[in-house]
Structure formats: C-alpha cells, structure tokens
Amino acid sequence: MARNLGRFLVLIAAALIYSSAIASSIFQPISDSHRSAALELFNPLGGSFSSVEETYEELRTFEVLGIDRRSDISTAACQSVLEILGSSSSTLKDLFYALKINGILQCGIKEDVFEGVASRLQAVVGGASALLDFYYSVGGLVLIKGQTSKDDLYLADAEGVFRSIKALSQSDGRWRYNSNNPESSTFAAGLALEALAGIVSLSSSEIDQSLISTTKNDILKLFDSIEKYDDGAFYFDEKLVGAREHQGALSTTSSVVRGLTAFAAVTSGSLNLPRGKILGLAKFFLGIGIPGDAKDLFNQVDSLAFLESNTYDSFGSCCRVSIPLILSLPATVLSMTKKDALKVKVSTVLGSNAPPLTVNLLQVFRSGSKDTSLIESQELKFDPENAVYTLDALPKSIDVGKYTFVFEMVLHDSDHKNLYATGGQTRIPIFVTGVIEVDSAEIAVLDSDLGSIETKKKIDLAEENTVSLSANHLQKLRLSFQLSTPLGHAFKPHQAILKLTHETKVEHMFVMGSSGKQFEIILDFLGQVEKFFYLSGRYNIQLAVGDAVMENSFLKAIGHVDLDLPKPPEKAPQPPAQPLDPNLIYGPKAEIAHIFRAPEKLPPKELSLTFSGLTLLPFLGFLIGLLRLGVNLKNFPSSSVPAMFATLFHLGIAAVLLLYMLFWLKLDLFTTLKALGFLGAFLMFVGHRILSHLASSSSSKLKSA
Amino acid sequence: MGRATSKDPQALIHSLRSAYAATPFSLKIIDLYVGFAVFSAIIQVVYMAIVGSFPFNSFLSGVLSCIGTAVLAVCLRVQVNKENKEFKDLPPERAFSDFVFCNLVLHLVIMNFLEEMVKPESCLIMSCRCRWSSCPAEPMGINFAQNITTSMK
Numbered sequence: 027m028a029r030n031l032g033r034f035l036v037l038i039a040a041a042l043i044y045s046s047a048i049a050s051s052i053f054q055p056i057s058d059s060h061r062s063a064a065l066e067l068f069n070p071l072g073g074s075f076s077s078v079e080e081t082y083e084e085l086r087t088f089e090v091l092g093i094d095r096r097s098d099i100s101t102a103a104c105q106s107v108l109e110i111l112g113s114s115s116s117t118l119k120d121l122f123y124a125l126k127i128n129g130i131l132q133c134g135i136k137e138d139v140f141e142g143v144a145s146r147l148q149a150v151v152g153g154a155s156a157l158l159d160f161y162y163s164v165g166g167l168v169l170i171k172g173q174t175s176k177d178d179l180y181l182a183d184a185e186g187v188f189r190s191i192k193a194l195s196q197s198d199g200r201w202r203y204n205s206n207n208p209e210s211s212t213f214a215a216g217l218a219l220e221a222l223a224g225i226v227s228l229s230s231s232e233i234d235q236s237l238i239s240t241t242k243n244d245i246l247k248l249f250d251s252i253e254k255y256d257d258g259a260f261y262f263d264e265k266l267v268g269a270r271e272h273q274g275a276l277s278t279t280s281s282v283v284r285g286l287t288a289f290a291a292v293t294s295g296s297l298n299l300p301r302g303k304i305l306g307l308a309k310f311f312l313g314i315g316i317p318g319d320a321k322d323l324f325n326q327v328d329s330l331a332f333l334e335s336n337t338y339d340s341f342g343s344c345c346r347v348s349i350p351l352i353l354s355l356p357a358t359v360l361s362m363t364k365k366d367a368l369k370v371k372v373s374t375v376l377g378s379n380a381p382p383l384t385v386n387l388l389q390v391f392r393s394g395s396k397d398t399s400l401i402e403s404q405e406l407k408f409d410p411e412n413a414v415y416t417l418d419a420l421p422k423s424i425d426v427g428k429y430t431f432v433f434e435m436v437l438h439d440s441d442h443k444n445l446y447a448t449g450g451q452t453r454i455p456i457f458v459t460g461v462i463e464v465d466s467a468e469i470a471v472l473d474s475d476l477g478s479i480e481t482k483k484k485i486d487l488a489e490e491n492t493v494s495l496s497a498n499h500l501q502k503l504r505l506s507f508q509l510s511t512p513l514g515h516a517f518k519p520h521q522a523i524l525k526l527t528h529e530t531k532v533e534h535m536f537v538m539g540s541s542g543k544q545f546e547i548i549l550d551f552l553g554q555v556e557k558f559f560y561l562s563g564r565y566n567i568q569l570a571v572g573d574a575v576m577e578n579s580f581l582k583a584i585g586h587v588d589l590d591l592p593k594p595p596e597k598a599p600q601p602p603a604q605p606l607d608p609n610l611i612y613g614p615k616a617e618i619a620h621i622f623r624a625p626e627k628l629p630p631k632e633l634s635l636t637f638s639g640l641t642l643l644p645f646l647g648f649l650i651g652l653l654r655l656g657v658n659l660k661n662f663p664s665s666s667v668p669a670m671f672a673t674l675f676h677l678g679i680a681a682v683l684l685l686y687m688l689f690w691l692k693l694d695l696f697t698t699l700k701a702l703g704f705l706g707a708f709l710m711f712v713g714h715r716i717l718s719h720l721a722s723s724s725s726s727k728l729k730s731a
Numbered sequence: 732m733g734r735a736t737s738k739d740p741q742a743l744i745h746s747l748r749s750a751y752a753a754t755p756f757s758l759k760i761i762d763l764y765v766g767f768a769v770f771s772a773i774i775q776v777v778y779m780a781i782v783g784s785f786p787f788n789s790f791l792s793g794v795l796s797c798i799g800t801a802v803l804a805v806c807l808r809v810q811v812n813k814e815n816k817e818f819k820d821l822p823p824e825r826a827f828s829d830f831v832f833c834n835l836v837l838h839l840v841i842m843n844f845l846e847e848m849v850k851p852e853s854c855l856i857m858s859c860r861c862r863w864s865s866c867p868a869e870p871m872g873i874n875f876a877q878n879i880t881t882s883m884k
Contacts, residue, residue: 629782637778644770651763655756682835686842695843702839713831717824724824 053312055352055377056330060316060323061091067320078106078123083324085130090331090376104133111139118150118162125169137174144170144179151187156204160191161217164224171228184229188237191221199248212262212282213273215248219285226292238293245286245299252303258449259313260306276317279310280325287332301348301447308333308350308375308447330375348447351380353433355454356414362426362460362512363577368417370406372435381446382438384408385415389432390424393455399432400424425513426460426575459575460512462519464488465543467507469567469584471497474552485584487569493585499551499592505538505569505584506546516543519573524549526565526587532601534558551589559601560594663719671716678709757823761808765801772797792845799837803830 201214389399406415470482572579810826
C-alpha cells in the first residue's frame, strides 16, 4: 500500500514537471522523432499515393529531413510524372506537382516534352485571370527553367502578368482568388507572392522597381495582421471563415512563409521584416511538435526548410529574411545531488549547428517572484565536441525550486547579425531538484486541559516506524518535524499530509501547517469525534511529504494510535461506505451457471409400449363383439348413386380424421380450420344426401311393412 | 322376505340376458362401442396410475377423447331407441349425423389439446398455454366436452 502510494507521488511529481515543461514553451528543433514520424505518416497503401500532390509532399519532406527513401517510390513516381507531362489533358495542378517531383527525382524527361508543357503553360499565363491559374502556370514555368538547359525561357509580357496578379491584391496585404470574388485570403497572399517571385525570375528585363516596392509594402502590411501566442510564437490565420477551401493556421502560415522567402530570394534590397517575428514564425512551426497528419508534417518541415535556406538569393548577396536560431535545453530538470551541469544547445530550426556565438546566462529568477536576479550575468562554456554550451556548476545562490533562466545569444561575426534571428533573450523555466532534509520529527499525546505532554516519541522519517500510542477523546495528538533545503532554507512542499486510517478502512486526511522550517499539526480529538464517526479503536498513522523538486518525497508509516472515543449519540453520522475493490467492479463477473429444467421422469419404454398394445385390446374386443353380433354390410346402398355418396361420406370422415392427425403433427390451427371448412362442407353435402336417402328408404320400408 | 339363494344371481343374470337379447340390433352395436370406449379410457387411467400423469395434456386428451366418445354414443343410443317416446319424431339418421358432427368437433378440440410433439414454434391459441406439465390441470377440455354433450340433449 505504502509503496504504491509512494510510486503514485513520484508519478505526480513527474507529471508536474512534465506539464510545466510543456507550458513553458521550450522549442525543440526538428529531430529524429520527426524522421520516424515521417516514415510512419507517409506510408502509402500499396506503395502509391492517391495524387501527385501527396507524392510531392512525401518526397519533399523526406528530402528536407534527409531520409533516403527515394528508391522505394521513385520508379512509380517518375512513371506518373511521365504520364502527366506527356498527356495534353492533365490539369495545371498535376503538371505543377509533377514538375516539382521531377525537380527532386530527376526523372530524365526529354527536352521536347518540356517544350510542349512550357508552351502550354505560356498560353495559360497569357489568358489567366484567376490566382490559382497564375500560381500553377508561373510556378510550372519556373520549375521547367530550373530543370532544363534552356536559358531563353522567358515570359513574353512579364510586367503585364505581374500587374494582373497585383490587381488581385487588397489594401491589407491579402489577396483575392479571382476578380469576381470579393473575399480576400491570407493563404492566397502566400500563393500570389510565390507567383510574383516566379514572374520576376522569368522576366527578361528588370521589373519596374515601383511594382516591387509596392509588393514589399504589401508584405509588411500582411505582417501587421500576424497573430501571436503567449509563448512568443507568431502565425498567420485565415480570417475568411466558411470559404470554399478553408485553410488552417498551419497551412496559411506555411503558404505565407513560402511566398515570402521566394519573393525575398528574387528581389534585391531588404524586406526589413522584424527579426522577432521571423523567429516567432519558426517557433510556431516548432511549437506544433510532431504533427499527426502527413499534410501538417509537410507544411511544418517545408516551411522550416524555407526559413533556414533563404540565406543567399539569386544575386549572390545576403539574405532578406533572417534565419531563426533556436536555443534548447536537453534537460530542464537539474538535480543538485547529482550536480547536473546546465547544458544549452543552439541550432537552426532543422537541427543543424549554429554559427559561432556566445551564450550568456543573463538572469535567474525564482519563478513567481519577478524581483531581482539571483546571479550576475555569466558566459556559458562552449564544448565544441558536442556543440553544447555548459555551465559547470550551478550558481551558489540557487537552491531547490522552480526558476526562470534568461539566456542571450551573441553572434561572434557581425555579418551574421543580419543573417540570423536570435530573438534577444530567451526565458526558459528550469527545475532544480535536491534532497530535502527532514529533522527532529516527533509525535506526542497531550492532555487537553493542561497541555502537558503525556507520551512523546521521537521518530525517524527516513524509515518506517512502529510507534504505539493510546489516547482518549479528551487528549490531543501532536506531530511535528522540520524540513530544510540543501542550502538550509525553509522548504514548503506541495503536499504535507497526515493520514489516519481506522481498522474499518475509514480514512481521514489532515494537511500539515507550517511556520518557517517547522511543520506541526495538533489533532484535538474532542473537536474531531464527529468527523471520526465515534469510531474507537486502532488508527494507523501515515505521513506523506511530496514535491516536484523534492528528490526524497516519501510516504511513511509512523505507527498507530488506539483511540478511545465516546459512544455515538443517536443520529450520529454513519461512516461512509468504503469504495468497493475495483476488482469487484471491473473484474470478471462470476460465471453464470445455466439451470435447465430437469427432464421429467419417464416410465420404462417397455411399459409404455405394453400399454399402447393394451389400448388396442378394447378395439379388438369391439371387433369380436361385432362379429358375434353378426354385423354385416347388407344395408349398404346397392344402387350406384347412393353407393357413391355413401363411399364419399366415409371417405370424407376419414379425410377429416387424417386432417386432425396432420394438425397434431405439423399444421397450425388456421390452416387446419381452412381445410376443415372445405372438407366439412363437402361432408355435410354427401352426408345429407346419403342419410336422407337412408331415411326415405327406411320410412318406405316401414310403410310397406 | 325370502332368503337369497345361490340361484338368485344366476336367475337375475339369466333374466337380464334374456331381456337384453330383445334389444334392437343397432342398439347392441352402440352398446359395444360404448363399452370399447370406456375400456380404452380405463386402460389409460390405469397406465396413469402406474407411471404418473406426465405428460398431463396427453393423458387428459386421451381419456377425454374416450369418455367424450362414450357420452356421445350414449346420446346417440338415447335418440335412436324407439322406446323413447321423447325422440319419436327424430329419425335415427338425423341422430347419427349429430353424432358424427359432435365427434368431429370433439376431436378437433382433443387434437388441439394433445401435447405437441414436433412443432413448438407453430403452436397457437390453446396448446401454448400449457407446455408440458408446467401448468395446473385446466378443465377446459372437460368443459368443452360437457358443453357439447349438454347441448346435444
């Protein structure tokens, strides 16, 4: 029992630490767990996906995560890419994704196929009016340009197309899907930016700078509508609820990130996006953890890859959008007894190493109190082997408890300061655990009136005790002990509970009060008799002390006290029924024994058969009697018609009896009655004919006699 | 009072036989038939006394079939007998047709009341009320037979 409760306390402590770690938003970069999740999520039935889009999403996710599974699906994927590109009836969307797959797999498409597709896409771009048509066709052309040796693939009227896409934009930076639809969408904004970026790269001449700068302005406006979580994550959400294709926050943010990075890559000059928001976007994607859906995983991984790889643009100069750096801790629970060192990892979102930088521990706060920092700012030592920043010894002033550590990343290279987003200070909650010292524990029985001590015993809470006490309702029970932290401070645990258990399993819990280090409880039995339900007898005493940061949380038996309580008055409350053993409720039910009616006792077969034979005896006697009487059939009508009626009459009676036999054996009452109705009518007719014939003949006989 | 001698019973039987010999031929046949029915019933009752009344429905229908037939035959005899002035105008053929009709009705009821052998699912109305000997003896069959016989008279 005690051991089980102890385990339970440990579990609670673990759950507390875990939940607070979640709530405090530590963003872990993409790791191996994402890779195994990807392998699980992208597991197509029968090796083929339902659409090229899904195939592309799988390939792209695996490419970013560095999983080599191309050989598994490349043959089938290339096959469908060839089919789609070769067919003149395939949709724009399929063409677009087929080209994207080809970009990853290099399926070896012939030049003339590309030319056919390119001319088709060119035609679509010329006549398009909807945003999605622009997106797929321009995107497809960009992909073809990247995949072929042809450098002369240019849009004829790039600026005109640019303007017609731009015409769909709204004043708040969002885009409409087409000119007929007044509703604007953030998701569409991402698509539009990507298409615009494609047009810029496809343009044979420089696009008008005023167009580029208004688009940049649109991006900044779009960032005004960005939304924020408390933990510092930023995201875009679709305000257009109930639209035909509603996109969630993840796919919307992902779309914007794709468009943003694509656009930043093809234009010169800085976008001047706030670095904190870029880091916040990265935090949003990382804060999802490991998605349970293939599409979500693709959006997460793809966007993070774009955030990380936007370093150099096509002009060879540096970045427009900064690369977020993520500071994470392998462990946020540090044990004082094990002398755990504080370790910090800095990496990019995809988990690759950060550029040279210094991590400073700026401040440490006791959580809950926002006052002064407990330490001076200090630098963490870099361990190049494991790429970990460590603080060998925890600061002297840090005791057990929950803290907030504030870190700062300082990049060594001043060029990097524009390249990376470190997000200023990072606050991370940390638990410091240790062994709490338990001292001067004693239990005593006091006399109520004088307060004098009747019995007093020292106990050692490091192990189980078997103290034996006795008390009556005029006395008091006092339990006291001291708790102090490794540094000698007072410690107030989450739980300090005294439990009394009666022989009948009725339990009473009391919370221990504290003043400083001293914990004490005085149970005045006189005031408690009602609560104890006037149950005299032996009470087992247990003490539980537990906390998330207390490494030696315990539940210990102290002993027992024999209580002598007064007899219960009438109307005294009854002790509550003890909860049933869960085995009784949820365990297997007793087996049901089916009781069948015992078969009736039957007589021996021979006896029954004998009596069956015996019932024939009277019939035999009847026949013999008839013979002796000299019965004959001379009265049977001799003329043909009456004879026929007589025969039919007898046959009719026989038929009715036969019908009864059938009724007994298998027919039901309704069938029988129906048949009987016909037979009866027939019988009545023939019976009447033969009997009236007999009557007339007998009466004529009488007359003649 | 004259003392009874050993010859008295013999004389009594003799006189009874000679008196009975004068009965019409058709009545003798009916008497024989009644005797046959009653003996059949007696044998079934003896059987029940030996092995018990299970299955009770079968026993009841068997015995009642015999008794009912006997009663009906007696009724027939009463009506056919020429010496009964009450039924002087009733032709014996009419009496016989009543006898046949009542027998058919009686046996329809008897068949229904007989314990089912092979068709527990198709049972209807009456026979389902008593399954095997689980119910108290229901005097329905007797009432039925009595009603018929009384209506005959």
